[in-house]
Amino acid sequence: MFSRSKDKETEKPTAAQASAPAPIAPVKRTGVRTAPSIISTDLVVHGNLVATGDIQVDGTVEGDIRSQSLTIGEKASITGEIVADDIVIRGRVIGTIRGRRVQLSSTCHVEGDILHEALAVETGAFFEGNCRHSDDPIGQASAPKPMLRPSAGPIPTAPRPAPTPRPAEATSSPVVVGDGGVVVKRPAAQ
Secondary structure, eight states: OOOOOTTOOOOOOOHHHHHSOOOOOOOOOOSOOOOOEEEOTTOEEESOEEOSSEEEEOSEEESOEEEEEEEEOTTOEEESOEEEEEEEEOSEEESOEEEEEEEEOTTOEEESOEEEEEEEEOTTOEEESOEEEOSOTTTSOOOOOOOOOOOOSOOOOOOOOOOOOOOHHHHEEEEEETTTTEEEEEEOOO
């Protein structure tokens, strides 16, 4: 049942194959519903997570997460980009979030931008960043991360021009509040 056939030889990967990092591939759904992969409260992950199914994070992840569905528990902490079809956030997230359906629960603390098709925000949720509606938030590439400048003294600054007001229609985003039936148009933060 668990044995290998004797005529098969095992191949050992070469040093080049073993050391090359695997690229992050897009998530494809197989159609078979499986149990979620769980990161428990005592687990700390330094690196990226990629799954074709569901992930439940109750611990700490320092890296990007890409999956079909993602649930972030109340005690969870994530630092990195999140990409998934369905995202439920109950814990702490610092980074960009891209998802078709994003739900910010009353216990969440989110610092970063959200790109979404539908966004639900419960009363009491903490969100600092920008949210923007997109017809294809998962396929859209995220903004490049800023490069850190080596310490070579103070950074010269030039005066910034005053921001120009934007039309209200262009800055609003549909937000589903609490009970799921109320749709509120709110202007984006400036």
